[in-house]
Amino acid sequence: MNAPLLWIGIPLLVAALSLFIPNERFNAGLGGLTALSLSVVALFIPIDSALLIGPISLKISASLQIFGRNLTLTTADGSLLVILYGIAALWFFGSEAAGVARRLVPYGLGIIALLVASIAVEPFLYAAIFIEMAALLGIPLLTPAGQMPGRGALRFLVHQTLAMPFILFAGWMLAGVESSPGDFALTLQAATMLGLGFAFLLAVFPLYSWMPMLAEESSPYVMGFLFWGLPTITIIFGLGFLDRYTWLRTSAALSSTLQLSGILMVVAGGLWAAFQRHLGRIMAYVAVVETGFAILALSIQPPARALEVVFLSMIPRGLGLAVWALALTILLRRVDSLRFGSVKGVARTYPLAVSGVVLAHLSAAGFPLLAGFPPRLTLWEGLAGNSLLLAFWLLIGILGLLTGALRSLAVLVMAPEYSPWGLGETWVQRIMLGVGVLGLFILGLFPQVVRPLLENLPLMFIHFGP
Amino acid sequence: MTSTIFSWLAVGILLLAVPTLTVVRDWRWMLGLLAAIYLAVFLLVLQHWPLAMSVVKLVTGWMGTAALGMTLLNRSLDEDGRRSFFVEGSPFRLFGAGMVILLVVSATPRIEAVIPGIGQSVLVGGLALVGVGLFHLGMTSDVLRVVIVLLIILAGFEILYAAVETSILVAALLSAVTLGLALTGSYLILQSNPEVEEEEGLL
Incomplete structure (x- = not known):
C-alpha cells in the first residue's frame, strides 16, 4: 500500500464514482464514510513503518513517483490527514441535511484529495x-x-x-x-x-x-x-x-x-x-x-x-x-x-x-x-x-x-x-x-x-x- | 539563426493577435486568435524545451480552444448581423494594449538582466501576453472573455516559466490546469444566459 495512493488516489476515485450516484443520502454516506475511513486509517496506521496485526504485517510506504518527481506523505503528515479527512467527513455527512450532497461529495472529495496532493508534492x-x-x-x-x-x-x-x-x-x-x-x-x-x-x-x-x-x-x-x-x-x-x-x-x-x-x-x-x-x-x-x-x-x-x-x-x-x-x-x-x-x-x-x-x-x-x-x-x-x-x-x-x-x-x-x-x-x-x-x-x-x-x-x- | 527568426515571428504573431483579441466581438475570431496565440507560445517554448514537450503546450492550448468553441457552437447564439465587428471602446482598448506592449518592450532589457539567458523574444512574448491580459481582465466581466484572458495570462506565464523550469511533472500539471480552465470556462458559458453574456464589460 502506498500513502499518496491511499489518501489522494482513493478519494479521487470515489469522487469520480459519486458523480454518477443520483441519491442524496447515498452520496452523503459514501463521501462521509470514505473521509472518515481515511481519517481513522491516518490515525491508527503509521506511514512508512511496519504495523503488526497478529500474523499480518502492514506497511504504508510514503512515496509515489510521478514523472520523475515524488508525492510523499510522511508520518509527520499523519495528524494533518486525520484532521483534514475528519472535518471533511463532518461536511459530507452534513451535506444531506443541507441538500447539496450530490454536488459537494464528488467535487468536495476531489478538492480535498488535490489539497492533500499539494501537501505531498515535492x-x-x-x-x-x-x-x-x-x-x-x-x-x-x-x-x-x-x-x-x-x-x-x-x-x-x-x-x-x-x-x-x-x-x-x-x-x-x-x-x-x-x-x-x-x-x-x-x-x-x-x-x-x-x-x-x-x-x-x-x-x-x-x-x-x-x-x-x-x-x-x-x-x-x-x-x-x-x-x-x-x-x-x-x-x-x-x-x-x-x-x-x-x-x-x-x-x-x-x-x-x-x-x-x-x-x-x-x-x-x-x-x-x-x-x-x-x-x-x-x-x-x-x-x-x-x-x-x-x-x-x-x-x-x-x-x-x-x-x-x-x-x-x-x-x-x-x-x-x-x-x-x-x-x-x-x-x-x-x-x-x-x-x-x-x-x-x-x-x-x-x-x-x-x-x-x-x-x-x-x-x-x-x-x-x-x-x-x-x-x-x-x-x-x-x-x-x-x-x-x-x-x-x-x-x-x-x-x-x-x-x-x-x-x-x-x-x-x-x-x-x-x-x-x-x-x-x-x-x-x-x-x-x-x-x-x-x-x-x-x-x-x-x-x-x-x-x-x-x-x-x-x-x-x-x-x-x- | 532559424530558431531566432521563428521566435521573433512568434512575437510578431502575439503582438498582432493579443491586442486584436481585446477588440473583436465575434467569438469565432476570438477563438481563432487564441489558437494563433498558442501556436506562437509553442514556437517560443521551443527555444528552451525539446520539441516533444513543447508540442504539449500547442496541443493542450488547441484542445482548450476546441472545447470552448464546441460549447459556443452548441449554445446556438442568436446572432445579430447589424452589430459592429469591434466592441465598444475599441480605440481605448487598442491604445491601452499598445501602451502595455511599449512598456514591456522598454522594460525587457532590465528584466533580462534579472533572468539572464532567457532571450529577449521570449521575454517580450511572455510579458506582452501577461500584461495585455491583465489590462483586459480589468475591463471585462463577460465569462468568455474572462476565461480567454486567463488562458492568455497563463500562456504568457508558461512561456517565461519554460525558460527556467524543465520538469515534466510541471509541464503535465500546467497542461492539466490549462485544459481544466478551458473546461471550467465551457461549463460557465453553458450556465450563462446568452443575452446577458453578450453584454460587454464596463465599456
Whole structure:
C-alpha cells in the first residue's frame, strides 16, 4: 500500500464514482464514510513503518513517483490527514441535511484529495498548481447546473488563477536569493511576487471582495466548505515557505508585513461583519477575519508558538464553519434570502438552526466556553507579548464580530409576540446541528481533547517548528 | 539563426493577435486568435524545451480552444448581423494594449538582466501576453472573455516559466490546469444566459 495512493488516489476515485450516484443520502454516506475511513486509517496506521496485526504485517510506504518527481506523505503528515479527512467527513455527512450532497461529495472529495496532493508534492512549490486545480473544481460546486455564474464565482476563479503564476515564479526567484543572499533587489522582487501570490490565494485585504459576493449567490454550505478547505491548506503551504527559506523566516520585514495584513483583515472584516444585513455576507466576513487571525498568528515569536496558535485554530474553524453553513442552508430553504428582512423572527420556527448560527458566530469571535475561545486567547496573549497596539486592534476586530453576532441574534428572535414555537428542522438536521453545537462546547470547555492530534503537527516543519 | 527568426515571428504573431483579441466581438475570431496565440507560445517554448514537450503546450492550448468553441457552437447564439465587428471602446482598448506592449518592450532589457539567458523574444512574448491580459481582465466581466484572458495570462506565464523550469511533472500539471480552465470556462458559458453574456464589460 502506498500513502499518496491511499489518501489522494482513493478519494479521487470515489469522487469520480459519486458523480454518477443520483441519491442524496447515498452520496452523503459514501463521501462521509470514505473521509472518515481515511481519517481513522491516518490515525491508527503509521506511514512508512511496519504495523503488526497478529500474523499480518502492514506497511504504508510514503512515496509515489510521478514523472520523475515524488508525492510523499510522511508520518509527520499523519495528524494533518486525520484532521483534514475528519472535518471533511463532518461536511459530507452534513451535506444531506443541507441538500447539496450530490454536488459537494464528488467535487468536495476531489478538492480535498488535490489539497492533500499539494501537501505531498515535492518540491513543495508545485503545491500552487494543485491548489489551482482544487479551485477549478470549486467552480461547478459554486455554480450548480441551471444557475447563472455570478460575479463572485468569476472573481474567485480569477484570483485563484492569478495566484499560481506569482507563487511559481517567486519560488524560482527564491532559489536565486538562496545562492546570492546579499542581492537586495532580487530578494525584494521575490518577496513581492510571493506576497502577491499569497494575497490572491488567501483573499488578503483588499482582495477579498469575491467572498461576500459568493455569499449572496451560492449555497452557504458549499461556500463554507471552500472557506474552510482552501485557506487551511494555503496557510500550511505558506508555512512550507517559511520552513524552507531561512532568510524569509528570520526577516523582520516579513513579520511586520504579516502583522499589517493580518490586522487589516481582522479589523476590516470585523467592522464589515458588524454592519452587514445579510447572514451569508456576515459569515463571509467572519471567514476573512479567521484568515486574518491565522496570518497574525504566523507573526508571533517564537515560531514554535506561532505554529501552536495556527494549529490550535484549525479544528474550531472547520467545525464552526460547518455548523454555521449548515444552519444557514437550513434557514435558506425556508426563507427567500438571508437578508435580515427575510429571516426576522425565524428563531421561533427554527430554533436549532438559529442557535447554530449564533453559537458558531460567537465561537469565531472567541466567546468563552466555545471552541474559538482557546485559540483566540492564545493568539491575543502571543500578540500582546509582541505589541500592545496590535492586541488593541485585535480587540476592535473581535468587538466587530461580537456586534455582528448580537445584531443577528436580535433580528432572528424578533418575532411577533404570540408566534408559536416549533421545531422546523428535520431529524437529520437536528442530529447534525446537535452534534456540531456539542462539538463547539466540548472544544471550548476541554480543548485538551485535541491535543494528541495537534502535538505532532509542528513536526511537518522541521526548521520552523520546535 | 532559424530558431531566432521563428521566435521573433512568434512575437510578431502575439503582438498582432493579443491586442486584436481585446477588440473583436465575434467569438469565432476570438477563438481563432487564441489558437494563433498558442501556436506562437509553442514556437517560443521551443527555444528552451525539446520539441516533444513543447508540442504539449500547442496541443493542450488547441484542445482548450476546441472545447470552448464546441460549447459556443452548441449554445446556438442568436446572432445579430447589424452589430459592429469591434466592441465598444475599441480605440481605448487598442491604445491601452499598445501602451502595455511599449512598456514591456522598454522594460525587457532590465528584466533580462534579472533572468539572464532567457532571450529577449521570449521575454517580450511572455510579458506582452501577461500584461495585455491583465489590462483586459480589468475591463471585462463577460465569462468568455474572462476565461480567454486567463488562458492568455497563463500562456504568457508558461512561456517565461519554460525558460527556467524543465520538469515534466510541471509541464503535465500546467497542461492539466490549462485544459481544466478551458473546461471550467465551457461549463460557465453553458450556465450563462446568452443575452446577458453578450453584454460587454464596463465599456
